[in-house]
Amino acid sequence: MKVMYRLAVATAMALMSVGLTSGSAVARSSAGVFDVYIGSIRGGTLSYKGTEQGGQYSTAGRAQSVGVIGALTRARYEAQSQGRLRGQTFVPSAYSEEANTGRRQSKARMSYIGGVPQVKEYEPVQGPKPYDLDPSQQGGTLDPMTAIYMVLRDQPGAQVCKMRFDMFDGRRRSRILLANAERKDNRIICTGRYERVAGFEPEEMAERQFFPIRVEYEPGTDGFYVVDRVVITTLYGRARLLRR
Numbered sequence: 640m641k642v643m644y645r646l647a648v649a650t651a652m653a654l655m656s657v658g659l660t661s662g663s664a665v666a667r668s669s670a671g672v673f674d675v676y677i678g679s680i681r682g683g684t685l686s687y688k689g690t691e692q693g694g695q696y697s698t699a700g701r702a703q704s705v706g707v708i709g710a711l712t713r714a715r716y717e718a719q720s721q722g723r724l725r726g727q728t729f730v731p732s733a734y735s736e737e738a739n740t741g742r743r744q745s746k747a748r749m750s751y752i753g754g755v756p757q758v759k760e761y762e763p764v765q766g767p768k769p770y771d772l773d774p775s776q777q778g779g780t781l782d783p784m785t786a787i788y789m790v791l792r793d794q795p796g797a798q799v800c801k802m803r804f805d806m807f808d809g810r811r812r813s814r815i816l817l818a819n820a821e822r823k824d825n826r827i828i829c830t831g832r833y834e835r836v837a838g839f840e841p842e843e844m845a846e847r848q849f850f851p852i853r854v855e856y857e858p859g860t861d862g863f864y865v866v867d868r869v870v871i872t873t874l875y876g877r878a879r880l881l882r883r
Contacts, residue, residue: 666692669793673869673880675702682708685880689788696729697721698788704741712741720784722751727798729789730754734782747809754778761809772812772838780807786815790854793863799856800829811838817854827856827864833871847874 668690675683683705689698697720704714716738722731735748748760755778781789786806800820806813817831833850835843851872856864869880 666690671791672883674883676879676881677708677873678876680708681706683714687787687791689792691724694724695721696724696788698784700784700787713739714741715739718784718787720782720788722785729781729785731782731785734784736783749782749809756780756782756807756809758809768840770838770841772807772810774807774809777805777807777812780805780812782806783808790815790817790869791866793859793865794856795862796827796864799827799864800854802829802831805836812836815852817852825858826867829854829856 668688670688671686673685674681675685683703685700685702687698687700689696699719700717702714702716703709704712708714716736718734718736720731720734722729722733724730730751731749732751733749736746738745743763746760746762747758750757750759756774758774781804783806786804789802789804800818802815802817804815806815814834814836815831816834817829819830821828821830831852831854833852835848853870854866855868855870857867859865865882867882871878871880
């Protein structure tokens, strides 16, 4: 299902956790499951796991349709990513994904040299388009799985709601911005947006470029805050990710 794939891959939607500085010898790991709602309908699940240790990180996630939507369309997204940590900066070294939107299957695989993505595989193959991006000009971007990991990672209170990065999935470039921290009781609420930047079809850019995002955190352990829910405005209505 197209909306599930876009939710998992591009919009932020959100998955992962952790927040150590590079150079720490102590491993910090995290895992969790989110229910995905489109309006009032539970349409999917999103699960994740991730580890950081010794200046390295690795992360993996899976999204799939369930319930009524799952009975109509068996959508699935699986991805893995790994890379280095430079302080609080994530530098991917390898990324792979497999997805089935219900209408088509796709694969992607990228490696990185000096922070610049090298597209090793991207299926289905398409002919050249006037809006295609040159991967060699996408240095400094994150892969989709690392981006997902960034959005939902557990964070120290002082770092919550301070996020801005670009993402490149092998064809399209997009941007995620989270700011405007609001404290409500013991929770922290961030607002921001997902933005289509380049590499999208002209019809998609004309359709809509900005999608509001709200991320809500609750206190965790050791001074960290944990993502409890994510709300995203999509072309198909409001999507919510609720941690189980």
